[in-house]
Amino acid sequence: MARVLIFAPAPLLTVTVEEFRGEPDVHVHVGGQGVWQGRMLRSLGVDVALVCSVAGETGLVVRQLLEREGFDVVAIERDAIGPAYVHDRRDDDREPIVEAEGEPLARHELDALYSAALSEAPKADLVILSGPEGESMLEPDAYRRLASDVRQLGVPVLVDLAGPRLEAALEGGVDVLKVSHEELEQDGRVEDGSDEQQLLRAARQLADEGIGLVAITRADAGSLVVGEEGAWRVVAPELEPVETRGAGDSYTAAVAAVLAEGGRHTDAIRLGAAAGAVNATRRGLGTGDADAIRAIAERVELQPIEPQQEDEG
Numbered sequence: 001m002a003r004v005l006i007f008a009p010a011p012l013l014t015v016t017v018e019e020f021r022g023e024p025d026v027h028v029h030v031g032g033q034g035v036w037q038g039r040m041l042r043s044l045g046v047d048v049a050l051v052c053s054v055a056g057e058t059g060l061v062v063r064q065l066l067e068r069e070g071f072d073v074v075a076i077e078r079d080a081i082g083p084a085y086v087h088d089r090r091d092d093d094r095e096p097i098v099e100a101e102g103e104p105l106a107r108h109e110l111d112a113l114y115s116a117a118l119s120e121a122p123k124a125d126l127v128i129l130s131g132p133e134g135e136s137m138l139e140p141d142a143y144r145r146l147a148s149d150v151r152q153l154g155v156p157v158l159v160d161l162a163g164p165r166l167e168a169a170l171e172g173g174v175d176v177l178k179v180s181h182e183e184l185e186q187d188g189r190v191e192d193g194s195d196e197q198q199l200l201r202a203a204r205q206l207a208d209e210g211i212g213l214v215a216i217t218r219a220d221a222g223s224l225v226v227g228e229e230g231a232w233r234v235v236a237p238e239l240e241p242v243e244t245r246g247a248g249d250s251y252t253a254a255v256a257a258v259l260a261e262g263g264r265h266t267d268a269i270r271l272g273a274a275a276g277a278v279n280a281t282r283r284g285l286g287t288g289d290a291d292a293i294r295a296i297a298e299r300v301e302l303q304p305i306e307p308q309q310e311d312e313g
Contacts, residue, residue, distance in 0.1 A: 002260035003047040005124035005155075007117050007146065008034025010102055010132040011050075011066065012083035013058040017097075019090040030065045032083070033160065033249055034130035040253035040275055042070055044290050046260060049074060049124065051117045053109060055082035055102060074120055076112045078105070083133055101134030110138055114146065121150045125260040128252070129159045129169055140164040147172030156259070160252040163187060170206075176213045176259065177206060178252045178272075184216065199224050200231070200305065213265050215255065215272065217248050223273060225302075229265045232302040236273040239281050239296075250288060251276035270300040 014031040017024050038048045049072040054063045059075075059082045066073045083102035088095040105113065121127050127150050129143055140163075147157050147169045158176040159169045162183035170177075185193035189202045203214040203226035213227035223234040254275035258268035274297035278288040 001045065001047045002126075002257065003049065003124050004038075004041055004126050004128060004256050004260050005049045005051065005117070005120050006034045006038050006041075006128045006130055008032060008038070008050055008052045008130050008132075009105065009113065010055070010083050010134075010137050011035045011052050011062050012085065012102070012133055013062050015084070015086040017086070017088045017090060024090065028061070028065070030062050030069075032130075032133060034128070035066070036249040037128055037130060037160070037253040037256070038071055039069065040250045040279065040288060041257055043288055044254060044257045044271075044275075044293070046257045048072065049120050051113065051120055052076070053078055053105060053113055055080040058082035058084045074116050076109060076116060078109050080106075083137075102132075102137065104136050105138045110142060114142065117146060118149060118153070121155050122153050124155055125262075126156050126158060126256055128256055129157060129161065129174075131161050131165050135163075140168040142168075144168040144172035147174055151175070158252070158256050158259070160249065170209070170211075174211055176215075176255065177211050178215045178217065178248070178255065180248060181216055181218045181221075193218075196224065200226065203231075213255075213259075213268075215251070215269065217251060217276070223251070223269070224305075225265075225269050227265045231305040232266075232269070233305060234269055234273050235301040235303060236277050237296055237299050239277045247276040247280045250279035254293065266302060267297075269302065270297040273297070273300045 011030050011032040014029045016027045038050055041048045051074045053076045055078045063075050080103040085099045086097040143165050150157050151173050156175040159174045160178045181193035184190045184202055190198040199216050206214045207226045216224045225232045251272040255268040255272040258271050274293045278293050
């Protein structure tokens with residue numbers, strides 16, 4: 001079985017109030033980018049190790065819930081306020097009641113977390129670097145160092161980051177990048193995130209800098225992919241969405257699942273697009289039926305983009 005290590009600095013405790021049979025129905029889960037990615041990987045039959053920190057009372061609950069989901073949890077315990085939120089969804093709209101980013105990692109805590117990641121990385125077939133919810137949890141340079149060091153250990157690195165964290169990881173060096181068109185625009189890599197030619201040029205530039213596979217998701221427009229095996233427009237079946245949050249993380253996870261098993265880029269992208277589409281039909285972030293995802297992946301179309309097409313327009 002393939003094994004993926006996810007660097008998830010600070011998973012958050014999520015408390016959601018919904019309505020069932022006319023009564024409040026409280027749901028308690030663990031969330032955050034790395035957890036949602038890991039949840040989809042588990043759904044696809046991949047062994048997942050999660051390197052993270054857990055803080056305070058919420059951290060005790062976070063760790064127990066992660067272990068019950070089947071994650072191999074490598075957690076650094078710290079005496080601090082942990083990230084968490086309480087949302088009310090009884091009217092279908094998500095109303096925030098409490099949202100706490102949590103306290104930043106202290107220097108010795110980050111050192112311990114970093115060492116744990118380096119200890120676990122050689123046991124993995126691929127490492128995903130994910131980010132915490134808040135901007136202040138840890139300095140971006142940690143991603144530069146970690147990306148570089150993990151690759152020095154001979155393990156491929158996949159990142160799904162934005163802003164200073166992405167820039168730092170790219171400086172360290174990555175093998176696979178998943179990024180959204182909005183993030184590229186916000187980071188100033190394109191002027192117009194809706195312009196396909198600009199996105200393709202940005203993807204080409206990133207690939208030319210040494211990234212083996214660059215996937216740019218574009219919500220309903222389908223992703224654009226540039227890699228060592230070619231460049232494609234990705235067209236997936238249009239499924240009716242229920243909750244679009246988490247679809248990008250499911251895309252990332254499914255790509256990682258295939259690559260961790262030594263699969264081809266084309267197969268990874270097809271499965272990624274299918275996982276994102278299926279996840280959007282569900283309320284659970286990072287969830288999806290593996291059989292449904294693999295069946296839909298067979299219907300995902302990869303339209304080749306020739307270099308001359310990228311210069312048109």
